[in-house]
Amino acid sequence: MNNLRPVGIIGTGKYVPEKILTNSDLEKMVDTNDEWIVSRTGIKERHIAAPDQATSDLAYEAAIKALESAGMTGSDLDLIIVATITPDSSFPSTACILQDKLGAKGAAAFDLSAACSGFVYGLATATSFIQSGMYNNALVIGADCLSRITDYTDRNTCVLFGDGAGAVVVGEVPEGRGFKAFDLGAEGAGGSLLNIEGGGSRLPASAETIENKKHYIYMNGREVFKFAVRVMGTATIEVLRKAGMDRTDVDLFVPHQANVRIIQSAMQRLELPEEKVVVNVDKYANTSAASIPLALVEAAEEGRMKAGDTVLMVGFGGGLTWGASVLVW
Numbered sequence: 001m002n003n004l005r006p007v008g009i010i011g012t013g014k015y016v017p018e019k020i021l022t023n024s025d026l027e028k029m030v031d032t033n034d035e036w037i038v039s040r041t042g043i044k045e046r047h048i049a050a051p052d053q054a055t056s057d058l059a060y061e062a063a064i065k066a067l068e069s070a071g072m073t074g075s076d077l078d079l080i081i082v083a084t085i086t087p088d089s090s091f092p093s094t095a096c097i098l099q100d101k102l103g104a105k106g107a108a109a110f111d112l113s114a115a116c117s118g119f120v121y122g123l124a125t126a127t128s129f130i131q132s133g134m135y136n137n138a139l140v141i142g143a144d145c146l147s148r149i150t151d152y153t154d155r156n157t158c159v160l161f162g163d164g165a166g167a168v169v170v171g172e173v174p175e176g177r178g179f180k181a182f183d184l185g186a187e188g189a190g191g192s193l194l195n196i197e198g199g200g201s202r203l204p205a206s207a208e209t210i211e212n213k214k215h216y217i218y219m220n221g222r223e224v225f226k227f228a229v230r231v232m233g234t235a236t237i238e239v240l241r242k243a244g245m246d247r248t249d250v251d252l253f254v255p256h257q258a259n260v261r262i263i264q265s266a267m268q269r270l271e272l273p274e275e276k277v278v279v280n281v282d283k284y285a286n287t288s289a290a291s292i293p294l295a296l297v298e299a300a301e302e303g304r305m306k307a308g309d310t311v312l313m314v315g316f317g318g319g320l321t322w323g324a325s326v327l328v329w
C-alpha cells in the first residue's frame with residue numbers, strides 16, 4: 001500500500017442510545033447474576049435503543065458528529081458504507097436511508113455484512129476506493145441494534161449484547177499517515193456457530209419460525225470464544241507483518257469488544273501493557289459492527305492518540321469473519 005495515495009481517518013463520531021440496561025436489571029429477567037456476567041465477560045451495562053429508534057437513527061447521530069469533526073457536510077461525501085447485521089429492513093439499505101437524511105446527493109451507498117468485523121471490512125473497502133481515485137470522501141459507519149435480535153429469555157446470549165454506532169470519515173491524509181495494511185478473512189465453514197436462521201430466503205418468516213425463535217441470535221459461545229482467541233492473535237501478527245511492523249510499534253490496540261477475557265488473551269500474546277489497549281466492553285457490551293468504532297472514537301475523544309501514533313484495530317465475528325488494520329493516526 002506504500003506507493004498509493006495516503007488514506008486515513010479525517011473525522012470521528014459516536015452515539016449510544018440513552019437507556020442503560022444493567023446487570024442487575026438482567027438479574028430480574030433471567031437466571032443470571034452480576035458476578036457471573038462480570039467475571040465471564042467484563043460487561044457491567046449496555047445501552048438499548050428506544051422503541052422508535054432503528055439502526056439508521058443511531059448511525060445518523062454518529063455520522064453527523066463525524067462529518068462535523070471533519071469540517072464537512074453530507075454533500076462532501078461520495079461514498080457511504082454502513083456495516084450492520086441489523087439494517088432498518090432487508091432493503092433499501094440502511095446506507096441509502098442515511099444518504100437521504102444526510103443530504104449526500106448522488107453518493108454511492110451500500111450496506112456491508114461482515115458482523116462484528118464489518119467496520120474493518122468497511123474501512124478496507126473505502127480505503128481501496130479512495131486510493132484508486134474513484135472516490136475522495138467516504139463515510140464508514142458501524143451500527144447495530146442487537147437488542148432487536150436478542151432473545152431476552154436466553155441467558156446464554158442476552159447478557160452479552162448492546163446497541164450503538166460509530167462513524168468515521170475516510171479521506172486523503174498527509175504523506176506518512178493513514179492505513180498501512182489490512183488483513184481480512186473468513187471461515188465460512190463456521191457460519192452455523194453464530195447466526196440467525198430465520199427471515200432470509202432459506203427460511204422465510206412464518207408463524208412457525210417465530211414460534212421456534214428463529215429470528216434471534218444463536219451462538220455457540222465456547223466455539224466462538226476459541227475462534228476469537230485464535231484469530232485475534234493470527235490476524236494481528238499478519239497485519240503487522242504486511243505493514244512491515246512488529247508488536248512493539250503498536251501505540252494503541254483497539255480490539256472488538258466482545259469479552260474482556262478475549263481481549264486479555266490477545267494482550268498477553270502480544271505482550272501489550274494495559275495503557276495501550278482500549279477496553280469499554282464494561283459500558284457498552286458487544287455492539288457488533290459498532291464495537292470497534294465506538295472504542296476508537298472514545299479513545300480519540302479521550303486524547304489517547306496523537307498524530308503519528310500506530311493504531312491497530314482487530315475484530316472477529318459471525319461468518320465467521322475477521323478483520324485487522326494498521327493505521328498511522
Ligand code: UT7
Nearest residue numbers: 031032033036040116155156159221222224225258259317
Ligand atoms: O462478537 C461475536 C462474538 N461473540 C463472542 O465473542 C462470544 C464468545 N464467547 C464468550 O464470550 C463466552 O463463551 C461466553 C461469555 C458466551 C460464555 O462464557 P464461558 O466461560 O464460555 O461459559 P460457558 O458457555 O462455558 O458456560 C458456563 C456455565 C454454563 O453452565 P453449566 O453448563 O456449566 O452448568 C452456562 O449455562 O455458565 C452458564 N451460563 C450462565 N450462568 C449465569 C451461561 N450464561 C450464563 C449467565 N448467567 N448469563
